[in-house]
Amino acid sequence: MRLTSQPNAWHARLHGSLREGVYFAEVLLGSPRPQRASLIVDTASWVTELTCTGCSACGKHLHPHFNLSGSATGYWLRCGSKCPGKCQKDQCSFEEKYLEGSSLQGRWFRDSLRFVSANGSTEALTASVGCALKESGLFHAQQQNGILGLAPGSATKPTMIWQAFKKARGAKSRNRVFSLSLGGEGGELVIGADTAHVGQWVPLQISGSSGKYGVKVEALMFNGHSIPCRGRAQLDSASTFTYLPKEAETQLRRALADFCKGQQCVPADPPAATGDEATRHCWNVQGGTANISTKRFPVLSWRLQGLEVPWPPSRYLVRYSGKRVRLCYTFRATNALPDGSQIVLGASWMVGQELLFDIDKSRLGLTKTANGSEPSLRHRDSPQRRRVVPRDAPSSRAVEQPAPITTTRTDLTTAPSASPAAEAETSSSGVSLPLPDPVLGFELETQIVEGVAGLLLLGAFVLRARRKLWRLLFNCLRGARI
Structure with missing residues (x-):
């Protein structure tokens, strides 16, 4: 059953899919002419930021x-008690550094914000937002303008959730509740969702106002048998993959390979123990079969403190089409995280469910949705969408970053290998959304820069040679005149 919303709830239509490796909302900022921006929904981050002019x-x-x-309604936040960051050069500033190398720097401002929903735009919310004036790493490479931090928040860490439910003078306080629904294509975020129709609840662990949401995993069930996968699991909507302890990931891969030997799950070569990313994590389909399905693979099940949550093969496997069809795992191995989490439940686990975060009652509601059709990817892997919290934070992540899938040269673009032209999708605003790969974007950009540098060096060499030739010719002419 679908969740209903309370009055004055904020609905945001989500764009993206597993094939893009990211889900994001669109917002309208300022007045009288609102400016549109795209923000990645991130349950593991506290800051909401976007790039600004300058x-x-x-x-x-x-x-x-x-x-x-x-914007006639926007203004910079001043240094003082209302500054959520640090005062630098008389400016309310912020700087976020991330373990995988990305960083953000900028200033805080305040302005009216509206979420773009399926029915237009929502009621305006006056919010403090980070204005990024410098970005690096994945932030520089991603197509979205910024991130939408959905951590619980506080007065010193004003997340969008905290600001939406901040008690006004004389107003009745409301429980901090939001729902997140990720589908095979798109989804919805509702800040202010109703809890009346949720039938299944599990305890929700919250590690601080700017910390992480987590649940306790008791087991990962495979065909009636338990995989050694237990402990605290972090809920991270900005992580495309689901991360398991190394031993659990190894055993799950082995169990799936053994199961499919007898069941003949798919006419494909199973993932190998060594090799590149595609070899180690993908079933490489034999021939050019187009109608490959994941239905013969077993349904896994997560046990969350007594609640069984199914994980169908259309979630832990995703299809890529190109010169050769592949079915690739959407789970990877990781070490334990600094906040104590052993597991990261990313978007590949969230798809097909409506998750309701009841912050004040510390519980997580789960409802199965219909918008979870099996995704089919026609492009190479691009799920390196991980937002790792700052180095100086006690709950920061230190997750191993898997390398991107290595494919042929044609797959360096976002187009099918049969054509060099990029295939695109269109958002509700009419913006063309090419399917991105941030890691490959870096590789391609590096190759372009190196190529340009080579041409410049060659040009300098030719110029010097021409100068020497003209000088020699000039000397010869002088000798002839003498």
Whole structure:
């Protein structure tokens, strides 16, 4: 059953899919002419930020950088008690550093914000937002303008959740509740969702106002047998993959390979123990069969403190089409995280469910949704969407970053291997959304820069040679005149 919303709830239509490796909302900022921005929904981050004009090192994103001077309702936050960051050069500033190498720097501002929903835009919410003036790593490479932090929040860590439910003078306080529904294509975020129709609940662990949401995993069940996968699991919507302890990941891969030997799950070569990413994590289909299905693979089950949550093969396997069809696992191995989590339940686990985060009652509701059709990917893997919290935070992640799938040269673009032209999708705003691969974008950008540098060196060499030739010719002419 679908969740209903309370009055004054904020609905946000989500774009993206597992094939894009990310889900994001669109917001309208400022007035009288609102400016559109795209923000990745991130349950493991506290900051909400987007790129602004004047950014000295920002990438190209879906929408133009936000221009605060173009808004009549926006203003910079001043240093003082209301500054959620640090005061630097008389500016309320922030700086976020991430374990995988990405970083953000900028200033805090305040303005009206509306979420773009399926029926238009929502009621305006006045919110403090980070204005990124410098970004690096995945933030520079991603197509979205920023991130939407959905951590619980506090007065010193004003997440979007905390600001939406902040008690106004004379107003009745409301429970902090939001729902997140990720489908095979798109989804929905509801800040202010109703809890009346949720039938299944599990305890929700929250590690601080700017910390992480987590649940306790008791077991990962495979065909009636338990995989040694237990402990605290972090809920991270910005992570495409689901991460398991190394031993559990190894045993699960082995169990799936053994199961499919007898059941003939798919006419494909199973993943190998060594090799590149595609070899180690994908079933490589024999021939050019187009109608490959995951239905013969077993349904896994997560046991969350007595509640069984199914994990169908259409979630832990995803299809990629190109010169050769592949079925690739959407789970990887990781070490234990600094906040004590042994597991990361990413978007590949969340798809097909509506998750209701009841923060004040510390519980998580789960409802199966219909918008979880099996995703079919026609492009190479691009799920390196991980938002790792700052190094100086006690709950920061230190997750191993798997290398991207290595494919042929044609797969360096976001187009099918049969054509060099990029295939695109279109958002509700009419913006063309090419299917991204941030890691490959870096590789391609590096190759372009190296190529340009080589051409410049060659040009300098030719110029010097021409100068020497003209000088020699000039000397010869002088000798002839003498």
